Amino acid sequence: GQNIDQPTEMTATEGAIVQINCTYQTSGFNGLFWYQQHAGEAPTFLSYNVLDGLEEKGRFSSFLSRSKGYSYLLLKELQMKDSASYLCAVTQAMTTDSWGKLQFGAGTQVVVTP
Amino acid sequence: DAEITQSPRHKITETGRQVTLACHQTWNHNNMFWYRQDLGHGLRLIHYSYGVQDTNKGEVSDGYSVSRSNTEDLPLTLESAASSQTSVYFCASSGVRDTQYFGPGTRLTVL
Numbered sequence: 001g002q003n004i005d006q007p008t009e010m011t012a013t014e015g016a017i018v019q020i021n022c023t024y025q026t027s028g029f030n031g032l033f034w035y036q037q038h039a040g041e042a043p044t045f046l047s048y049n050v051l052d053g054l055e056e057k058g059r060f061s062s063f064l065s066r067s068k069g070y071s072y073l074l075l076k077e078l079q080m081k082d083s084a085s086y087l088c089a090v091t092q093a094m095t096t097d098s099w100g101k102l103q104f105g106a107g108t109q110v111v112v113t114p
Numbered sequence: 115d116a117e118i119t120q121s122p123r124h125k126i127t128e129t130g131r132q133v134t135l136a137c138h139q140t141w142n143h144n145n146m147f148w149y150r151q152d153l154g155h156g157l158r159l160i161h162y163s164y165g166v167q168d169t170n171k172g173e174v175s176d177g178y179s180v181s182r183s184n185t186e187d188l189p190l191t192l193e194s195a196a197s198s199q200t201s202v203y204f205c206a207s208s209g210v211r212d213t214q215y216f217g218p219g220t221r222l223t224v225l
Contacts, residue, residue: 031212040210042204042216043157087156093214100164101172102144106156 004105011111020073020108022088034088036107083112116141120217133192135203145208146188150201195224
C-alpha cells in the first residue's frame, strides 16, 4: 500500500511564493503527479515527475527526490486565481495490478489573500 | 476537441434505489477510472478498466459495479444506494504515461 501526506491548508499573499510538500511511502514507486482542483471543479493536470530533480513550467515548478520519498510543488508570483486545492498523487511501478493507477493524497488547500 | 463528460451533473435519489452514473470519453483512451471525493479523504478509487470487457475493483468498490462494452463509456452503478454513498464522483481516463484526465464530476445525494 501507499501513504501520502501533504499539509491540509496553506495561506499566502498575492505575489508571494508558496511551497507545498508531499511525502510518500510506497511499496513500488514509478512517478508523482500534481493536480490543481478549484472548488466545485475537476482536478486538472499540472506536472509529472519520474526522475529526481526540478521541473519548471512557468510560475509552477515541481521537485522530486525518490530516495527521500519527497516532492514539492512551488508556486511563484501567486495570483488570486491560484486559490485552489493541490493534489499529490503517486503511481506505482508497472505491474499487472498497478498499471495506470494513481494513489492520491488528501490535498492541500491554498488560500491566496490580497 | 477530445473530452470526457459525465451525466447527470447532479442527482438526488433515495436509499435503496439503483443509480447509474454515465462517463463518456472521446480521447480513445484504453484506461478509465471512477473515483469518489469526500472531505478529508481526497480521491479514492472505486473501479477501473484497462479496456473493453475488462473491469477491476479499487479500494472502495463495495456497493458499486461497472461494465465496459466499448472504449468510450464506463458507467458506474450503485446497486442499492446508501446514505454513505453521498459524494462527488469523478470519472477519468488515461493513455500513455499514466496522466489521467478528469470529467467534470457528478454530485450525488442519497436521502
